[in-house]
Amino acid sequence: MKIIIDAMGGDNAPQAPIEGGVKAAKELGVDIVFVGKTDIIENELKKHVYPSEKISIAHAATLISNHEEPAKAVRSKKDSSIVVAANMLKNGEGDVLLSMGNTGALLAAGLLIVGRIKGVLRPALATLLPSARGAKMLIDAGANTNCKPENLVQFGIMGSIYMKGVMEVEKPTVGLMSNGEEEGKGDELTKETFPLMKQAPLNFIGNIEGRDVMEGTADVMVCDGFVGNVILKTVEGMGSVVSRELKTMFMGSLLTKLGALFVMNGIKGFRKKMDYREYGGAPLLGTKKPVIKGHGSSDAKAVYNAVRQAKRFVESGIIDEIAKNTN
Amino acid sequence: MKIIIDAMGGDNAPQAPIEGGVKAAKELGVDIVFVGKTDIIENELKKHVYPSEKISIAHAATLISNHEEPAKAVRSKKDSSIVVAANMLKNGEGDVLLSMGNTGALLAAGLLIVGRIKGVLRPALATLLPSARGAKMLIDAGANTNCKPENLVQFGIMGSIYMKGVMEVEKPTVGLMSNGEEEGKGDELTKETFPLMKQAPLNFIGNIEGRDVMEGTADVMVCDGFVGNVILKTVEGMGSVVSRELKTMFMGSLLTKLGALFVMNGIKGFRKKMDYREYGGAPLLGTKKPVIKGHGSSDAKAVYNAVRQAKRFVESGIIDEIAKNTN
Secondary structure, three states: OEEEEEOOOOOOOOHHHHHHHHHHHHHOOOEEEEEEOHHHHHHHHOOOOOOHHHEEEEEOOEOOOOOOOHHHHHHHOOOEHHHHHHHHHHOOOOOEEEEOOOHHHHHHHHHHHHOEOOOOOOOEEEEEEOOOOOOEEEEOOOOOOOOOHHHHHHHHHHHHHHHHHOOOOOOOEEEEEOOOOOOOOOOHHHHHHHHHHHHOOOEEEEEEOOHHHHHOOOOEEEOOHHHHHHHHHHHHHHHHHHHHHHHHHHOOOHHHHHHHHHHHHHHHHHHHHOOHHHHOOEEEEOEOOOEEEOOOOOOHHHHHHHHHHHHHHHHHOHHHHHHHHOO | OEEEEEOOOOOOOOHHHHHHHHHHHHHOOOEEEEEEOHHHHHHHHOOOOOOHHHEEEEEOOEOOOOOOOHHHHHHHOOOEHHHHHHHHHHOOOOOEEEEOOOHHHHHHHHHHHHOEOOOOOOOEEEEEEOOOOOOEEEEOOOOOOOOOHHHHHHHHHHHHHHHHHOOOOOOOEEEEEOOOOOOOOOOHHHHHHHHHHHHOOOEEEEEEOOHHHHHOOOOEEEOOHHHHHHHHHHHHHHHHHHHHHHHHHHOOOHHHHHHHHHHHHHHHHHHHHOOHHHHOOEEEEOEOOOEEEOOOOOOHHHHHHHHHHHHHHHHHOHHHHHHHHOO
8 A cells, every 4th residue: 555645744743744744654654655755755765764665756947935825826736746646646656645735735736636526516524523522523624615415414424434434433423513402403514414314324312502512422423614614713723722731731840840740641531532643633534535634733652543544544445435325 | 780690500600609799799880680590699698798789689499400401491491691691681680691501502592582683693602801912802702613604704793892891902804714814725614705805894804823813913804603612612621631730730849849949920820811711701792781700610709700791792882883883
């Protein structure tokens, strides 16, 4: 299996993608092809010892930064790392694409270059979020700001297939994100979606609310990409503020530092549970071949976990499963 | 000043509303009228020592529970505590109404009985949320699930007036909740709202994202009530999960318990900063007289703080200010 990694994307590129990719090549039995400027990648690779037969480079002269207009950049920058990587995926020069770069550009490349599965109206970005009951999926986490009821139903179907095939959840529960649990609650979109969800081949548990995100009430939380993006960033933002506050609290005095020592293991366990890096990246569901968006701030460990997830994504065969269930 | 308290609403009624109300009568120099079943209120009042001239009872034979359809219940249950209380407010038998009960019913009573300020298209529920930079306002937190751009602009105006008049923030900053900071980001609603916000008499700082909720980037965060409700409940849910996890962590062993002792003051400070009870209730903005929704799970302390806030709301004179600025 060959993993295509955009070596130029993300806050810590090229260091993190390359370190994480090299580790994956050594430990996960996968081949890696790094896409980006050859000289930069070669320089970075010199820092590592690795099995050279498992690692290769595909040259891309430029890159798409986070500040560029995604669809326009994908159309015009044919030699950017994301576009080159997406074309390689399309042409079978790799089995799955992982990028930590510009989210919009990766989505556009997925849509315009890799292409939609026939029957899928809108591919969606699916993020795994930590919760009190383990990793749960939020779909759509930002690919489609304006959705129709049929889109949301497909998000539920694709998300269920992923949670079953890749995350090994038997009969994943699906909840529709709303402003109240009762069937009558919601905005126009979710009110129209509710009856369709009930009829769809889903383990639908009805409306869920914001409080269910961290409680982990549903395995798959369905919403449009605007609401999903707001939820995702609210949770991330709250996580980083809480982390920071706890740190300040523990570093306050000699006594609190001593206290912190005693609770260190617990804190580590808690942080690990809430750490996005443990959960790999966000799969784009609905494209003909697997595409994964790694977190922009991914370090090498997060990249490594995203590669592990990419491998499971390919092995699971869920793309065929999605194609069968969205026709 | 007379505060009308719905003694029957909330998870801890009648104990919490009455204990909190009595404390407020003693310490804040306000008169309190408790609305609900006379015998129940009298029984509860027996537990307290209080200045009897500052406390009175208005009888309401029934109540609206959390499971009733709000608008219908308000129309049909004329003798419910919320409806009796709203009529008292309308008729000048009190200066402000505070209820911890059914949110929808309170909103409906505010709209149907107390009435909109002329010029206000839609009253909105405004919640104060803790953040790294202190209390910030989320408006609309759930009154209006489907909004138009003009509604959001008015939410920004009303929220700014409240933050200035009641929370004493000079030139409150206003952010439009979206899925990205750039001007072009958003769904149909927020894209149409953005240019109107720019023209409005607001200290508008542009789009904000979910991560800005806890960072406290804007004093007033504007969104429709569907998105606002999802944000509010996501934050609340995350707060309670984090609290629970930390508790489990600290109570894990003798050693961690000892450690927890050393950091106890810090934890208390952190919890206080993140505690909704410190922030009072959620004002309904846009009605002719002040209405405040206290948190359903309010204890006596939260009720007391909500009364303190209700008093400031009345004294601030911001209802006239809103009327002047929404014509």
